[in-house]
Amino acid sequence: YFEEYLKPRASRGLADLFEIGLLPPLRGIYRNELEPSWDDVWARLRSEIKDTHLDAVLLSHAHLDHSGHISFLNPDIPVVCSSTTAFLAKAIQDSSKGDFEKEVCYTLPREEQGRLLTSRTRQKSASTQRQFCFPHPTLLSSKAQAFWHKAIGSREMRFKHPIASTKAGNLKIKSFPVDHSIYGATAFAVETSRGWVVYTGDLRLHGKTGHKTRKFAEEAARLQPLALLSEGTNIDKEEEATTEEEVMHNAWQKVKEAEGKLIVADFGPRNLERLLTFRQIASECGRALAILSKDAYLLQSLHLVMPEIPDPAADDTLIVYEEVKDVSGWEKELITHYKDKGKTVQPIDMRRDEGNYILCLSFWDINELIDIKPSKGGLYIYSSSEAIDEEQRFDIKRLRQWLDHFGLCPVGVPDPETGKVAEDEQGFHSSGHASASELSELIEVINPRIVIPVHTERPELFLPKVGAQSQVIIPEIGQPIRLQ
Ligand SMILES: [Zn+2]
Structure with missing residues (x-):
């Protein structure tokens, strides 16, 4: 309804x-x-x-x-x-x-x-x-x-x-x-x-x-x-599920091939395990992992009860992406705190140095690309549910338009006609369910x-x-x- x-x-x-x-x-x-x-x-x-x-x-x-x-x-x-x-x-x-x-x-x-x-x-x-x-x-x-x-x-x-x-x-x-x-x-x-x-x-x-x-x-x-x-x-689902390790391996291969270019990683909200998978890839490839303020807030809150989860304010690989918008409340506090520590990156910095970042964004934040203006040849790794319904097919169509507009190469993005990920592009998502x-x-x-x-x-x-x-x-x- x-x-x-x-x-x-x-x-x-x-x-x-x-x-x-x-x-x-x-x-x-x-x-x-x-x-x-x-x-x-x-x-x-x-x-x-x-x-x-x-x-x-x-x-x-x-x-x-x-x-x-x-x-x-x-x-x-x-x-x-x-x-x-x-x-x-x-x-x-x-x-x-x-x-x-x-x-x-x-x-x-x-x-x-x-x-x-x-x-x-x-x-x-x-x-x-x-x-x-x-x-x-x-x-x-x-x-x-x-x-x-x-x-x-x-x-x-x-x-x-x-x-x-x-x-x-x-x-x-x-x-x-x-x-x-x-x-x-x-x-x-x-x-x-x-x-x-x-x-x-x-x-x-x-x-x-x-x-x-x-x-x-x-x-x-x-x-x-x-x-x-x-x-x-x-x-x-009878087929064997993709593991998180396989996601890491597959994404890593792709990231290595896109040296000097911007990489965007798109995964489900609150999937912090996937975020940390990309953090490891970023760290191994000498890139910073730029995350949105809401993800930084989740991570720093979780760090309080799971000390093994990195505190983004003290982590060498994580950095907060500063969206061009008027912030208030918790977000303003967070951005100010990270800014003081030199732990934020603005779209303009990212444009200058795009090979140094993996940016965690989803379709709903895709308009950030307008401010970043990435050069052609970057990657958009879709590390989210591979099964999409009728309605999501329209979103995927829109997503592909955006990627096309900015010349970003889609990886693991479903086909809007069939709703499925092409066979040779599978393995960028691991389901949360048995x-x-x-x-x-x-x-x-x-x-x-x-x-x-x-x-x-x-x-x-x-x-x-x-x-x-x-x-x-x-x-x-x-x-x-x-x-x-
Ligand atoms: Zn669940």
């Missing part, structure tokens, strides 16, 4: 989301302030309303298709996740434009004005931080605490310090780090009166830390789980009595793959699954 320019209206609270059926009809879990007194939002629901109490939310990772709708939950409900996920969630919210669907970490108070819900004036009220719980005891440095408590802009923050917890209500929970295309991804197990119920979150075996996913499967197997909720994004054979392998090791496919468009494909070993229950919207 919704897309880039057609969004649920924040001024109508929960109404738009209920009307379309995007939120489940569970009364008692949402933010009261999103139910305006003049509109009975619950009357919009066609399905049966269930009165519900939530002890906690288990958040597997900070991708918005998993975390985004936490925005609508009552901020008193605790969110259980890794410290990495919590810090990424805050950095993502801090650096996004006050979007109604991105209030994952803290809520902006709203009030009724006439027949609209508007955010309250800053002077009048503070943001409310959600209670985050880390399943592993985590010592936060004073710098990390300062980041967590910090409000963006002039609004104050009613902050809540994260607490350690291995329980959700009365239920014992276990957490397992897994490998995915965002740091901090976690699988969970919950001990119920009938046995353990395990949830994979999003995961893969072919990533750099695929061993974590394997270890999760072995440990989950020891619980002899009653049920496994398994992601199945790529259950229809392939069909990886999923079968994981489920075989975990050996649950019941498998419940989630996060997939093809749940029925689990049946032929794992149906002989486990009972497969395909979930239906609004239908509870009772585990016996």
